[in-house]
Amino acid sequence: xxxxxxxxxxxxxxYLLRGSPTRVLPLFAWIAIxxxxxxxxxxxxxxxxxxxxDFVPAMLGAVLLWDFLSRVMQGVTMAFFEDVWSRNxxxxxxxxxxxxxxxxGLVFTGICTSLLGLGVMIALAxxxxxxxxxxxxxxxxxxxxxxxxxxxALGVAGSAMVLRLGPAAEWLIWPLPAVLSPFASVFYPVAxxxxxxQPLAYALxxxxxxxxxxxxxxxxxxxxxxxxxALSLSLVYLAAAAGYFVHVHxxxxxxxxxxxxxxxxxx
Amino acid sequence: MTQPSLHEPALAxxxxxxxxxxxxxxxxxxxxxxxxxxxxxxxxxxxGKTTTINMILGVLAPSRGSVxxxxxxxxxxxxxxxxxxxxxxxxxxxPGNLTVVxxxxxxxxxxxxxxxxxxxxxxxxxFDLARYRETRCGLLSSGEQTRVSLAKALLNKPRLLLLxxxxxxxxxxxxxxxxxHIRDYAQREQGAVLWTSHNMYEVAAVCTRMMLLSRGRILxxxxxxxxxxxxGMASLEDLFIELSRSPExxxxx
Numbered sequence: 001x002x003x004x005x006x007x008x009x010x011x012x013x014x015y016l017l018r019g020s021p022t023r024v025l026p027l028f029a030w031i032a033i034x035x036x037x038x039x040x041x042x043x044x045x046x047x048x049x050x051x052x053x054d055f056v057p058a059m060l061g062a063v064l065l066w067d068f069l070s071r072v073m074q075g076v077t078m079a080f081f082e083d084v085w086s087r088n089x090x091x092x093x094x095x096x097x098x099x100x101x102x103x104x105g106l107v108f109t110g111i112c113t114s115l116l117g118l119g120v121m122i123a124l125a126x127x128x129x130x131x132x133x134x135x136x137x138x139x140x141x142x143x144x145x146x147x148x149x150x151x152x153a154l155g156v157a158g159s160a161m162v163l164r165l166g167p168a169a170e171w172l173i174w175p176l177p178a179v180l181s182p183f184a185s186v187f188y189p190v191a192x193x194x195x196x197x198q199p200l201a202y203a204l205x206x207x208x209x210x211x212x213x214x215x216x217x218x219x220x221x222x223x224x225x226x227x228x229x230a231l232s233l234s235l236v237y238l239a240a241a242a243g244y245f246v247h248v249h250x251x252x253x254x255x256x257x258x259x260x261x262x263x264x265x266x267x
Numbered sequence: 268m269t270q271p272s273l274h275e276p277a278l279a280x281x282x283x284x285x286x287x288x289x290x291x292x293x294x295x296x297x298x299x300x301x302x303x304x305x306x307x308x309x310x311x312x313x314x315g316k317t318t319t320i321n322m323i324l325g326v327l328a329p330s331r332g333s334v335x336x337x338x339x340x341x342x343x344x345x346x347x348x349x350x351x352x353x354x355x356x357x358x359x360x361x362p363g364n365l366t367v368v369x370x371x372x373x374x375x376x377x378x379x380x381x382x383x384x385x386x387x388x389x390x391x392x393x394f395d396l397a398r399y400r401e402t403r404c405g406l407l408s409s410g411e412q413t414r415v416s417l418a419k420a421l422l423n424k425p426r427l428l429l430l431x432x433x434x435x436x437x438x439x440x441x442x443x444x445x446x447x448h449i450r451d452y453a454q455r456e457q458g459a460v461l462w463t464s465h466n467m468y469e470v471a472a473v474c475t476r477m478m479l480l481s482r483g484r485i486l487x488x489x490x491x492x493x494x495x496x497x498x499g500m501a502s503l504e505d506l507f508i509e510l511s512r513s514p515e516x517x518x519x520x
Contacts (some may be wrong), residue, residue, distance in 0.1 A: 011372065015366075017366060087360070091359050095349060096350040097346075
């Protein structure tokens with residue numbers, strides 16, 4: 001892999017962000033709205049619930065961490081969609097850029113944009129509602145890593161789906177985090193789910209993270225083995241997503257979809 | 268990366284075949300292009316020109332056959348082979364939301380062009396784009412966009428340049444300037460050019476050789492200036508019309 005080619009993909013996104021406030025604003029706006037909405041809800045719950053339990057790290061923290069995962073996914077898919085919207089895929093895939101370099105460029109772009117969002121999120125939640133991610137202890141580090149890797153995996157898989165199904169399939173990708181959230185036990189323990197949903201929850205790495213963080217907010221401890229499972233699972237999903245992208249690209253090269261992408265001839 | 272040999276053909280296409288759902292679009296196509304040669308690929312719409320170009324660009328896998336660019340097998344060493352080529356096509360405009368210079372810088376990095384800033388300046392000057400340097404490509408006229416696309420196509424001094432109807436939708440004066448630049452490039456850099464066009468005047472003026480494609484096969488091949496006479500026709504356009512109207516070589520079903 002050549003770093004210069006990966007940097008080209010990132011530079012393209014930097015140019016787009018630099019010249020377009022409408023692209024920059026969503027990096028912060030939705031996060032800010034979520035912080036405010038859930039911040040006031042948790043403050044209200046703290047006021048009416050019995051004293052001793054703090055809803056801020058339990059609920060606001062969970063919302064923001066799920067937001068972080070969504071931002072990572074969207075960072076990757078947005079970078080890909082820019083090439084879809086500007087009909088740039090033919091020029092990209094006819095260049096010496098390898099598939100690995102292209103996807104790595106998308107992922108690095110996702111890292112940059114999601115870290116910006118994470119910074120705003122932490123600052124706002126901390127100043128406005130007193131949420132400190134430090135209250136989760138060292139668990140927050142592997143937790144964020146799991147959410148980050150799983151977000152990247154979702155972004156890569158989502159991009160592959162759009163590559164395969166055409167530009168209109170974009171609408172299938174945006175709600176993906178919302179579709180997964182009931183299974184990921186963001187706000188409630190896995191045990192509170194119906195029995196048939198629990199295996200699905202345990203198949204999703206974020207549910208281990210949220211279970212661990214919940215345990216900490218309730219005075220307990222995170223289980224290292226659970227986080228190790230989550231990390232392993234997220235790496236498996238990432239490898240599967242990368243494999244899926246390579247497979248889809250191969251299919252598109254065989255049937256000529258890249259050359260006539262805007263025709264959406266699959267759908 | 269292995270250095271390409273100057274003695275190798277810039278492009279060697281061998282038994283290239285592409286079928287979609289049992290329908291053969293390119294049928295056992297074989298040809299060579301030498302360094303410095305400008306070869307016209309002409310034919311009716313649907314004759315297989317763009318499909319052939321897409322296979323040479325690696326965005327469409329052949330059902331059979333091989334593509335070798337300056338001695339580098341595209342199937343085995345895709346990235347190395349594509350680093351030696353570049354293309355411009357009317358259906359592949361550069362992103363309209365980036366400026367001329369931004370587009371050239373991004374693609375220059377993708378093609379790993381050395382001393383990129385100086386090369387961009389050179390291309391901007393060559394294609395008379397100085398006043399549009401900071402203009403977004405989407406705001407340019409179609410002729411100006413074509414010039415930017417050609418600047419991108421020449422950025423890496425490709426051993427093989429693929430041009431799919433590069434002068435379609437631009438005025439005769441600009442088209443003439445573009446033809447001059449491409450001819451100069453082929454002579455100066457010994458770059459080979461595969462040029463598709465429906466403009467027979469252009470093919471005769473620019474190409475050192477032409478291939479007329481019909482139903483994915485080469486129907487006739489030769490010097491565009493002498494071919495009409497060899498077939499008893501007054502002009503290349505007359506020859507094209509005559510051959511495309513013959514019952515066995517007409518439009519595809």
